[in-house]
Amino acid sequence: MNAHLPLSALRHEPPAERRLRALVEQGLPLVPRPWQALAERCGLTEAEVMACMRRWQEEGLVKRLGLVVRHRPLGITANAMVVWDVPDAEVRELGRRLAVEPAVTLCYRRPRRLPDWPYNLFCMIHGTRRERVLAALDEIVERQALQAIPRRVLFSLKAYRQRGGRYTREERP
Template sequence: MTGCLNDLQALQLRRLLEGGLPLAARPYQRLAEQIGSVEERVLEQIQRWQEEGLFRRFGLVLKHRALGFRANAMLVMDIPDAQVDEVGRRLGQAAGVNLCYQRPRRLPQWPYNLFCMVHGREREQVCQLIERLLADNGLSDVPHQLLFSTRAFKQCGGRFAPPLRELANG
């Protein structure tokens, strides 16, 4: 490695990454310019954070409604705890499932612990896909609900970096 970012540059980089990569041919170079560094150091810092387990991957947020996917539903299921990892892996790899994750139940009001997001152009298309998904995986009798979105909210990634003033005061 040729050098490290200083603490302020590293914090600035974390905050910039939380806002997403710049739409540029060389996004890491653009980030480096914004924090007064060079592209190589930015890439080294990101690599180091990944090796330390700070994050697993970079992702992107698609504006699915703008692409014509207006029938968006969350399939919520009550999967036995001993099976939730295996069922989640299968469903997460299934065609048509955009997102699959486990969350704790909130009994007695909310018995569901596995969530699958499905986007489609038409509501009926999504319902058919869900029926097929449940049947193909032997889950038709598992307690579940299909919850359709009624409005879109601003989507963004997680925000974890402390405000820049905390570093200056600390």
């Protein structure tokens, strides 16, 4: 739950909106009109669902809608997190440049954890074979002139469960 939205606001929300919040947490239905499908399941109109989603975005409850791709079943199993030790004054600009590289599927900044972890910029490169991922990284390093930036390539060994945002409280047994 987003801390910016007072819990008192959730206590007084209509039951249909509470049902909508739980449904959105499960993900949008893969149908031509997902808002209509959600509306039918929670007792609202499509327009009411869309208005509610807009309001939740304005209130900060929903920051964004994203897509979780389960890439391993598609054969994309050579997945590398490239971690970079970028000077702090340059990390924002380099992050923007890496984020638009076609091979980069995810790019974000994280704090260093010194002395053991000096890396502050992370980018993910997915591929079907390690050789292709490493070749794509070599091309990025060359194109972006990153030869002097310390980095490590960490290939995934295990797939963890992926899930989207949570907007309802977990029920405790």
